[in-house]
Amino acid sequence: MMTELSLNILDIVENSVKAGAALTEITVSAQTAKNLLEIIIKDNGCGMSEEQVKSVIDPFYTTRTTRKVGLGVPFFKESAELAGGSFFIESKLSVGTTVRATYELDNIDRMPMGDLTATIHTLVTMHEEKDFLFTYKVNENEFVLDTRQLREILGDISFKEYEVSNYIKDYLKENISSVTGEIII
């Protein structure tokens, strides 16, 4: 089990990257009036067959050869179902995969979001050849980070350059904290 939902996000998006997705959309949205926390990860990777989709929620299914269990999707599913939420996965070969998990925001068994900045920063700087669209919403506040926009500004300057990497980290941290406000996520 992951101790932070942001770790589940990192793990699931790594699947998208491995599936060859050029763009992965990560949406985290909290609505206090509905007592709802929602995480959606949508990629345009290679997708899965109907049979594969059924098997990924089985811990004894994995595409890797170094070990026989694959716990990424089962962990994510469990995190939602333990917290009064739901889990949904939809995929189409050569179109992509969408994973959606919902949580009761105030459920005592809901894992904390944890360090969302670290997750997004890790993804963005470690997979420079990929694009990410990160949307973070809390009630009426919203923050969007689009790597295509960053790339447009930076040209061929790497996201890994010290100053750029630090900027992205601070940019994420400040905006996430400002959107979160006093809400516990």
Place this chain on the structure above:
Amino acid sequence: MKSLEELKAIRDKMKNQVGIRSEEENTTRVVVGMATCGIAAGARPVLTAFSDLVQENGLSNVTVTQTGCIGLCMYEPIVEVYEPGKEKVTYVKMTAEKAEEVVNLHLKGGNVVTKYVIDK
């Protein structure tokens, strides 16, 4: 609050600097396992620590990348160090604090931190 304007200023400043990149064959690679097993065991702060420390220390001959599961899940977080002309070093059960030791003693000092290395 940070804005994209600030990023433009960073870009303009960096455009005037000529990046010094070392040759591929002289590059040391630090590879962090980031599959489900690694992430669950705490690989994210380890990866962040290596990236930050390598940058902060200006180690331009070191690159930090990630990989999947190498099949030793019980020893995660695992970090492999590939130095040109040397045998691969595999550090196990890593933390951000141990990463700092590896950067200082191994990557900067040239001495493998044997207490964190797994025997082959």
